[in-house]
Structure formats: structure tokens, C-alpha cells
Amino acid sequence: MAPQTPPPRRTPLNRDRVLHAAVALADRSGHEALSMRGLAQDLGVVPMALYKHVANKEQLLDGMVDVIVGEIEPPAAGAHWKNAVRGRILSARRALLRHPWASRVMESRPAPTPGVLGYLDSVIGAFRAGGLSADLTHHAMHALGSRVWGFTQDLFPAPPDDADAGEPAGLPGEMAARYPHIASIAAIAASRPHDGDSVVGGGCDDQFEFEFALDLLLDGIERLHRQGWTSAG
Amino acid sequence: MAPQTPPPRRTPLNRDRVLHAAVALADRSGHEALSMRGLAQDLGVVPMALYKHVANKEQLLDGMVDVIVGEIEPPAAGAHWKNAVRGRILSARRALLRHPWASRVMESRPAPTPGVLGYLDSVIGAFRAGGLSADLTHHAMHALGSRVWGFTQDLFPAPPDDADAGEPAGLPGEMAARYPHIASIAAIAASRPHDGDSVVGGGCDDQFEFEFALDLLLDGIERLHRQGWTSAG
DNA sequence: CCGCATGGGTGTACGGCGTACACCTCTGCC
DNA sequence: GGCAGAGGTGTACGCCGTACACCCATGCGG
Numbered sequence: 001m002a003p004q005t006p007p008p009r010r011t012p013l014n015r016d017r018v019l020h021a022a023v024a025l026a027d028r029s030g031h032e033a034l035s036m037r038g039l040a041q042d043l044g045v046v047p048m049a050l051y052k053h054v055a056n057k058e059q060l061l062d063g064m065v066d067v068i069v070g071e072i073e074p075p076a077a078g079a080h081w082k083n084a085v086r087g088r089i090l091s092a093r094r095a096l097l098r099h100p101w102a103s104r105v106m107e108s109r110p111a112p113t114p115g116v117l118g119y120l121d122s123v124i125g126a127f128r129a130g131g132l133s134a135d136l137t138h139h140a141m142h143a144l145g146s147r148v149w150g151f152t153q154d155l156f157p158a159p160p161d162d163a164d165a166g167e168p169a170g171l172p173g174e175m176a177a178r179y180p181h182i183a184s185i186a187a188i189a190a191s192r193p194h195d196g197d198s199v200v201g202g203g204c205d206d207q208f209e210f211e212f213a214l215d216l217l218l219d220g221i222e223r224l225h226r227q228g229w230t231s232a233g
Numbered sequence: 234m235a236p237q238t239p240p241p242r243r244t245p246l247n248r249d250r251v252l253h254a255a256v257a258l259a260d261r262s263g264h265e266a267l268s269m270r271g272l273a274q275d276l277g278v279v280p281m282a283l284y285k286h287v288a289n290k291e292q293l294l295d296g297m298v299d300v301i302v303g304e305i306e307p308p309a310a311g312a313h314w315k316n317a318v319r320g321r322i323l324s325a326r327r328a329l330l331r332h333p334w335a336s337r338v339m340e341s342r343p344a345p346t347p348g349v350l351g352y353l354d355s356v357i358g359a360f361r362a363g364g365l366s367a368d369l370t371h372h373a374m375h376a377l378g379s380r381v382w383g384f385t386q387d388l389f390p391a392p393p394d395d396a397d398a399g400e401p402a403g404l405p406g407e408m409a410a411r412y413p414h415i416a417s418i419a420a421i422a423a424s425r426p427h428d429g430d431s432v433v434g435g436g437c438d439d440q441f442e443f444e445f446a447l448d449l450l451l452d453g454i455e456r457l458h459r460q461g462w463t464s465a466g
Numbered sequence: 467c468c469g470c471a472t473g474g475g476t477g478t479a480c481g482g483c484g485t486a487c488a489c490c491t492c493t494g495c496c
Numbered sequence: 497g498g499c500a501g502a503g504g505t506g507t508a509c510g511c512c513g514t515a516c517a518c519c520c521a522t523g524c525g526g
Binding site (some may be wrong): 112134204 | 340381
Binding site (some may be wrong): 012048052053 | 475476
């Protein structure tokens with residue numbers, strides 16, 4: 001008989017396959033469920049095999065961050081600096097919305113990865129190309145903070161879908177009594193046409209909020225730029 | 234002889250002692266080092282004893298958050314809304330600077346604690362007392378984001394103190410070549426009189442950056458308020 | 467054609483974590 | 497005097513990241 005063909009010999013692992021499998025796993029199960037053991041299982045491999053391709057879990061997370069940063073679209077050529085920055089940031093936001101775990105992972109990195117540095121460099125470049133001083137650009141970057149990569153800390157994190165739908169509108173009654181000012185705001189948000197459930201997490205148009213704040217900052221920066229502002233006073 | 238006095242019988246645990254010991258431990262060793270086992274050891278008790286006072290680690294962290302929120306000073310009476318909000322937020326920032334781990338823990342909470350809700354309610358109240366509409370206040374709160382409790386995500390997290398001091402100024406040369414725009418900004422920051430080390434993390438006056446961004450937002454909000462802005466357009 | 471180095475996958479094991487569960491021992495009250 | 501319940505204990509389980517020794521297929525120099 002023919003010499004038995006050896007078992008099909010799965011294509012060998014490499015850093016890229018590991019990284020993308022990790023992203024897929026996190027997409028599927030959230031970043032809390034991402035463990036070296038689980039990832040290995042997904043790849044049909046023993047946990048320690050991963051360590052031939054990433055030094056440790058921290059470096060795995062760094063790599064995953066750069067995968068996501070790589071999804072950010074390149075800058076639009078020839079746009080006004082404000083639109084260039086705006087477009088870049090909104091693209092970053094789209095990438096992060098595709099991977100809800102990514103913002104938490106980015107926050108957790110103790111040092112910026114090369115991909116992150118490259119992205120930041122390009123955003124800074126967009127400011128500078130618009131004629132903003134290094135000084136103002138520097139402060140603008142700080143002011144944008146995590147917003148440059150498309151996310152902000154939610155004040156009221158999204159509750160799970162089992163939110164008690166029995167309430168008439170706005171906050172549960174007891175809470176409305178204890179936190180009257182929050183309630184006054186919840187009432188507004190809950191009265192909007194779409195998704196009028198509890199404002200605590202739901203009920204807010206996140207995209208609107210994001211762009212509102214982004215434009216507030218960019219407009220403020222533009223104003224300072226036009227009046228020749230300097231941090232020296 | 235006298236009836237042997239029983240061993241001094243340490244004062245019994247309670248939720249408050251547990252919480253404050255946890256805060257102290259995190260202050261001392263960082264929040265990554267905070268474990269139920271370590272905390273128990275600090276309290277001279279076996280790990281499982283803690284579970285008589287907090288349901289689990291998540292609830293311990295919630296409790297710690299409220300301890301920190303409790304350190305925020307009460308609002309100044311009779312101030313203009315902008316100063317009231319500003320003062321509240323800067324006080325929150327001082328609390329968080331005293332407990333460097335606290336911002337990361339706050340970010341990690343999946344639902345707001347009662348203390349946090351109370352604090353947010355009071356900030357919203359300050360806006361409303363100044364005559365801002367519920368609508369505008371709502372968007373203002375979102376725009377402030379994590380800044381309301383006194384922190385922002387650093388773009389360049391602070392590096393450990395072993396930063397290579399051999400570099401002349403600004404970024405290490407290789408990095409300056411790869412990220413020219415970052416370098417242009419680093420040069421500015423590094424040229425300031427005090428702490429002129431690498432701008433990546435060090436070299437920035439965090440308090441200035443924080444107030445710069447805070448005022449940018451508050452000024453923008455004030456402008457919108459004065460011109461009767463509404464999200465409806 | 468042999469032998470050996472090397473890169474990639476394996477197996478076992480360790481020390482840490484959060485915490486379920488059964489237990490024991492004081493305390494105060496009827 | 498006895499009993500309930502609060503508070504502290506001990507043991508054990510199942511996860512985690514990862515160190516370390518191993519093993520085996522490959523390909524290359526002789």
C-alpha cells in the first residue's frame with residue numbers, strides 16, 4: 001500500500017495568526033474571557049505553544065492593539081486640518097466600535113506600541129500641517145486625550161439588556177427621588193423618539209455625544225489658533 | 234494567680250475597616266497587588282473572613298471607589314456655575330491624585346456606585362443651578378466624560394523612573410526619526426525649565442494640561458449656553 | 467547519505483488567584 | 497442553661513500565566 005500520508009500537518013502558527021485569533025476570540029467572548037489557554041484551544045494547540053510567538057500575555061495585548069490601530073483608515077489628503085483630524089478620529093472610533101474590548105485593552109497598556117505612536121504622529125502631523133504651533137498642538141493632543149483613538153469613558157456604562165423595562169420612562173422611581181438632577185436629564189434623553197429606555201447607559205445617542213464633544217474641542221482649539229494663543233500667556 | 238487574661242481579642246472586622254485597609258494597601262502597592270489574600274494578611278485574618286463583610290472582590294472595589302468619592306470636597310456655595318463645576322472637578326482630581334490606582338479602578342466598574350451617582354448628581358445640579366438647560370447639561374456631562382472625576386487617559390503613560398537620561402533632550406534619536414511630529418512636540422515640552430526629561434510621559438505639566446482642557450470645554454459650553462444652543466439644532 | 471542544529475509543538479508542574487462549603491467558637495439573649 | 501447567629505477558620509476546587517525540560521521533523525554541511 002501507499003506509504004501512509006502523514007496527518008495533514010496544519011499550517012504552522014506565526015505571530016500574525018496568533019494575534020488575529022486573539023482578536024477574533026476577544027470579539028466573540030470579550031476581553032475578560034481572553035486567556036492564553038483559551039486562545040491556544042482556539043488554535044488547536046497546547047497553551048505553551050503560543051510562547052514561541054509572543055513573549056507573554058502583555059505582548060499579546062500589545063500586538064492586538066496594533067492590529068486594531070492598523071484598521072484605522074489612512075488620512076484624507078488635502079483636507080482642512082480640522083476635517084483631517086476629525087476624519088481620522090472618527091475612523092479610529094469606527095475601528096473601536098467594531099471591537100468593543102479594544103478601548104479597555106488600550107487603556108491598560110503601560111507603554112505606547114509602535115502602531116499607536118505612528119497613529120499619534122500622524123494626527124499631530126495633521127494639526128501641524130494646518131499651521132498650528134507645536135505648543136498649541138501639544139495641548140490639543142492632551143485635551144483630546146483618549147478621544148483621539150475614538151473613545152471616552154462612559155459616565156454610565158451600558159447596562160446589560162435585562163434592564164427592567166417595567167418602568168414608565170426615565171429612571172426607576174426610587175433613584176429619581178435620590179438623584180433628582182440625574183433624573184431631570186434622564187427625562188430629556190428618554191423622551192427622544194428612538195430607544196427611549198433608561199438613560200443610564202441606554203437612551204443616549206453615543207455618536208452624537210462623541211461628535212458634540214469632539215467639535216467642542218476642535219472649535220475651541222481653532223479659536224485659540226486664530227487668536228495666536230500661546231501657553232506662555 | 235489571676236485568671237489568665239484571654240489574648241487581647243483584636244477589634245472585630247467590619248465593612249469599613251476592610252474598605253479602608255484595601256485603600257491603604259492599594260495606596261502602598263498599587264491596585265494590581267491588591268488581592269483578597271493580601272488584604273486578609275494585612276488585617277491579620279484568613280482570606281475567607283473578608284467574605285463576611287463584602288460579597289466578593291467586585292463589591293470590594295465598588296466600596297473602595299466610594300471611599301475615594303467620599304474624599305471629594307463638598308461644593309462651594311454661591312459660586313458662579315462655571316466656578317462651582319470647576320472647583321468640584323478639581324477637588325475630584327486632587328482626590329484621585331492621592332490614590333493613583335483609583336482612576337483605573339473607577340474605569341473598571343461595570344455599574345455606577347451610589348457614591349458616584351451622588352457626585353454626578355451634584356455636578357449636574359451645579360450646571361442646572363446656573364441656568365443651563367437639561368439638554369445642554371446632558372451633553373456637557375458627556376463631553377466632560379471621565380474628566381468629571383478628575384482624570385483623563387494619558388496618551389503617553391508615565392514611564393518608570395529608569396528612563397534613559399543619557400539622551401541630550403527630547404526623544405531618543407531613533408524615535409525622533411521615526412515619529413517626526415511627536416518629536417517636534419517633545420522638543421517644546423522638553424525645553425521648559427522644570428523637569429525637562431523625555432516628553433513621553435514625563436516633561437508635561439499634567440495640572441496645566443488638565444485645566445487647559447477643562448476650561449476649553451467649560452468655555453465652549455458657556456458659549457453654547459449664552460447663545461441658547463439646543464441639540465435639536 | 468549521515469548527523470546534527472534548530473525551530474516549533476508538547477507535558478508537566480508551580481505558585482498565584484477568587485471563592486464555595488463545611489466547620490468551629492465565641493457572644494448575648496431568653 | 498441552652499440556643500441562635502455572627503464572625504473567623506480550614507480545606508479544596510478550578511482557573512490563570514508561565515518556567516522548564518523534552519521531543520520530533522526539518523534542512524543543511526560534510
